[in-house]
Amino acid sequence: MWDYTEKVLDLFYNPKNQGAIEVTEENDIAVVFGEVGSIACGDALRLHLKINVPADQILDARFQTFGCTSAIASSSALTEMIKGLTLDEALNVTNKDIANYLGGLPEAKMHCSVMGQEALEAAIYKYRGIEVEHHDEDEGALLCTCFGVSDNRVRRIVIENNLTTVEEVTNYIKAGGSCGSCLAGIEDIIIGVQEDKAATTARVEAELNRIQQTSRGLTTVQKITKIQQVLDEVRPMLLADGGDVELFDIDGDLVKVILKGACSSCSGSTATLKDAIETRLRDRVLPTLIVEAV
Amino acid sequence: MNAETIYLDNNATTKVDPAVVEAMLPYLTTYYGNPSSMHSFGGQVGKAIQTARSQVATLLGAEDSEIIFTSCGTEGNNTAIRAALAAQSDRKHIITTQVEHACVMNVCKLLEKQGYTVTYLSVNRKGQIDLAELEAALTGNTALVTTMYANNETGTIFPIEEIGSLAKSYGAIFHVDAVQAVGKIPLNLKNSTIDLLTLSGHKLHAPKGIGALYVRRGFRFRPFMLGGHQERGRRAGTENVASIIGLGKAAELELTHLPQAVKQEKQLRDRLEKFLLTNIADCEVNGDPKNRLPNTTNIGFKYIEGEAILLSLDRYGVCASSGSACTSGSLEPSHVLRAMGLPYTILHGSIRFSLSRYTTDAEIDRVLEIMPGIIDRLRALSPFNSDAAGWLQEREEALAI
Structure with missing residues (x-):
């Protein structure tokens, strides 16, 4: 049995905002709906919005859902979340927001929250007269033919939700959940995204290091934090040998440390240790630092 | 519960x-x-x-x-x-x-x-x-x-x-x-x-x-x-x-119970089935009515999804089962119902009731009492109410390829 949260069960048993919104002739009011899914897929959502045209704001939201417990709860949650939002604000609502509102969803049911986000987008795009029913970037080669999912959509969902396994992708957008012939393709996309991410992270880190190396503009607080970080990395090694090091004070480029335990009783090793810490700090924080044992 | x-x-x-x-x-x-x-x-x-x-x-x-x-x-x-x-x-x-x-x-x-x-x-x-x-x-x-x-x-x-x-x-x-x-x-x-x-x-x-x-x-x-x-x-x-x-x-x-149990289960099953079919619109029995276990009925309720029916029944303490996609770990509905060539409208909303010699008249009464309300409630939530809804047929054909 699925492990649903109380919130999911509550919104399933007592859903809020179910039904359609009647088209009205009122001035400055527009009624529109967006649809995703189908009976064949096993779940479908028709999301109705009542929009204040001058304010570009959602006055009311209702849903009609064909689907399981979590599909109904996700739809109901979505309508509660977006009432009162401007359309631009509503477009920022992600499937994660919906899941969080529900106190989480079972992994295999994450696609229910994706359906909510997509119906919202469909409704707003329709209102704005944008023809696309799905993400522009989702245009691409059909990867999962069973559920009609493109490679670009898989890529977007992987990036947005930080997914790392094929199983997670299937849980979120069903891709790969039927015949399984696209599983290898999904895996390739995940690996590609991870490589991109790793490359970006490495580039950013290198850039940060470069800035740190050249900049003398560290505030005292920043300096202390960085020195402390380096000392914290060194401590376990010292502790293993029965010693310890503690930051006592800093005065400009002068770093005063207390060397304790086994190390302090041996003057030779203390000197070596001081030099070692100094080298490390110069390398990692500022090249002009001088370490002094107190 | x-x-x-x-x-x-x-x-x-x-x-x-x-x-x-x-x-x-x-x-x-x-x-x-x-x-x-x-x-x-x-x-x-x-x-x-x-x-x-x-x-x-x-x-x-x-x-x-x-x-x-x-x-x-x-x-x-x-x-x-x-x-x-x-x-x-x-x-x-x-x-x-x-x-x-x-x-x-x-x-x-x-x-x-x-x-x-x-x-x-x-x-x-x-x-x-x-x-x-x-x-x-x-x-x-x-x-x-x-x-x-x-x-x-x-x-x-x-x-x-x-x-x-x-x-x-x-x-x-x-x-x-x-x-x-x-x-x-x-x-x-x-x-x-x-x-x-x-x-x-x-x-x-x-x-x-x-x-x-x-x-x-x-x-x-x-x-x-x-x-x-x-x-x-x-x-x-x-x-x-x-x-x-x-x-x-x-x-x-x-060996002792079987002759009586077969009769009793069949009678209760038939009563359950007949009531549901006559009192709830758009549902049908899946299986072979002539050659069938006396304790089993599998009924497809159109336009709603099986897991939602099960969770609704669960609230009343009624245990049943479904061949819908959402009840299994997989995302596909039951391979049995698919092999039978049932349309998707039936597939996803199929519920199996299987009785035993412990099943009582009162229990069947209780199920009959709550089922119409459960189906009505979920259908009121559903955007579908007829086979003619255009936008869902489109996808169904695409999927059939």
């Missing part, structure tokens, strides 16, 4: 009969000896196992020596398929159906990779196979025909003896997965064409973790589990004594 449980999921598992528990208990406390031991303390346990074997054999109309105790239906089916192939090692073709349980289906899929050719017989809208298709598939190379007796999801009963006769005429071994049939309908293997037959204890009011495999006398049996000499060397491993005693007791009780 506050509501009293109304258990209508007996094809999944059944309540252990209190008399079965009572019969088992001494073998968990007093009589803990190993039946293989050379002392009378163990020997008396061996004698009790022989009694249990005899009880199971009697239920099936079989001889004692034709019964091997196993751990479950899955083990029975795995064992039977391997044994059949070992007995006819020169033949490389297997015939089964598209609606088998995973423990037959997945073994066959693996065997395909190991050089066997497998024919998966199709079923019609009622879940029934076509004997002409079977006959056309049979060749002198067919080692094994393996089919279920009755389907777990729809209750559809296959024409077992006709299948068996055709299999025999081509020299093929005939294995029957009777996990859903034993204890639900009377069987007699004495003059049957069945060579191997699997049963599972927890489907007939015995505990989980015990089953039996019937092996026709004279069959050249090769064991699946190797080890000691238990079960006359045909299934190694120290006997699950208490559960074997329990299965024996359950078989004995079935």
